[in-house]
Amino acid sequence: MVAVYGAFQPEGLTAFGIEGFDVQVADLGPDVGNRFRATLSAVRDNYQQRLEREENPFVREDLAIMLSSAEDEIENNLVREQYMLPFIDAGRRIYSGVFGLLKPAAAPERQALAVERLHRYVGLAPNTTAITTLAQERYTEAATTDTKRLAPFVDEVERMLANTPRFIAGIRQMFDAPDLDAASVAPALARMEQILTDYRL
Numbered sequence: 544m545v546a547v548y549g550a551f552q553p554e555g556l557t558a559f560g561i562e563g564f565d566v567q568v569a570d571l572g573p574d575v576g577n578r579f580r581a582t583l584s585a586v587r588d589n590y591q592q593r594l595e596r597e598e599n600p601f602v603r604e605d606l607a608i609m610l611s612s613a614e615d616e617i618e619n620n621l622v623r624e625q626y627m628l629p630f631i632d633a634g635r636r637i638y639s640g641v642f643g644l645l646k647p648a649a650a651p652e653r654q655a656l657a658v659e660r661l662h663r664y665v666g667l668a669p670n671t672t673a674i675t676t677l678a679q680e681r682y683t684e685a686a687t688t689d690t691k692r693l694a695p696f697v698d699e700v701e702r703m704l705a706n707t708p709r710f711i712a713g714i715r716q717m718f719d720a721p722d723l724d725a726a727s728v729a730p731a732l733a734r735m736e737q738i739l740t741d742y743r744l
Contacts, residue, residue: 544609547586551579554636557643565644565656568663569636571677573684576624580617587613628685630695631678632703634710634739637664645717654720658728661718665734673734675742711736 548556553564570578590610597603641664643649644657659668666673685692714735718728 544586544613547579547582550582551575554640554643557640562653565653566659566663568640568660568671568674571631571674571681573680575681576620580620583613583617583620587617626693628692628694629678629681630699631674631681632706633675633678633742634703634707636674637661637735637739638710638714640664641714641717645720651722654722657718658723658731661714661728661731661735665731665738667731667734673738675738678742707739707742711739 545556545561549564549567551570553567554569556564572578587610590606590613594603594606594610597606641657641661644653644660662668663671664674666676686694715732718732
């Protein structure tokens with residue numbers, strides 16, 4: 544399961560202190576829902592096969608829990624995709640993603656990786672696209688291919704837009720640390736502010 548979330552939702556692993564995914568960002572590429580469910584289905588099937596072979600009751604119990612968790616996540620993801628348009632609060636996503644690496648309790652070597660993660664968020668790292676561009680693409684695709692899916696509530700979008708300046712300021716403040724190379728992060732911060740200010744669904 545860690546490998547699956549590392550590939551699709553690595554920020555969550557960072558928040559739990561799991562190393563190895565600190566520069567990665569969430570996969571918001573085309574067909575991400577199907578790709579996520581297919582990957583998780585393969586993990587689920589592996590759990591099922593191991594459960595059928597396992598004789599130790601304690602190991603069987605652990606496998607049954609992981610199997611159930613994988614099945615629940617597949618179902619929940621499918622339901623969200625069927626009924627809801629993909630709404631992404633980009634400012635909050637970037638803030639949370641770098642906070643996991645820049646919070647006071649984080650090790651210094653992990654804090655340095657926040658600069659690279661920010662570059663990926665804003666599309667300045669090689670072969671990356673800004674999170675806001677990807678979010679808009681996924682929303683537009685979903686809205687035009689399935690008109691029955693529910694859009695986010697107006698007040699939810701308005702709250703996101705109202706909070707954007709606060710997240711921009713918070714992100715800048717986190718990177719204003721003596722141990723970080725200001726020159727290396729300045730272009731990414733400027734780009735971050737630009738894309739979040741311009742972000743609309």
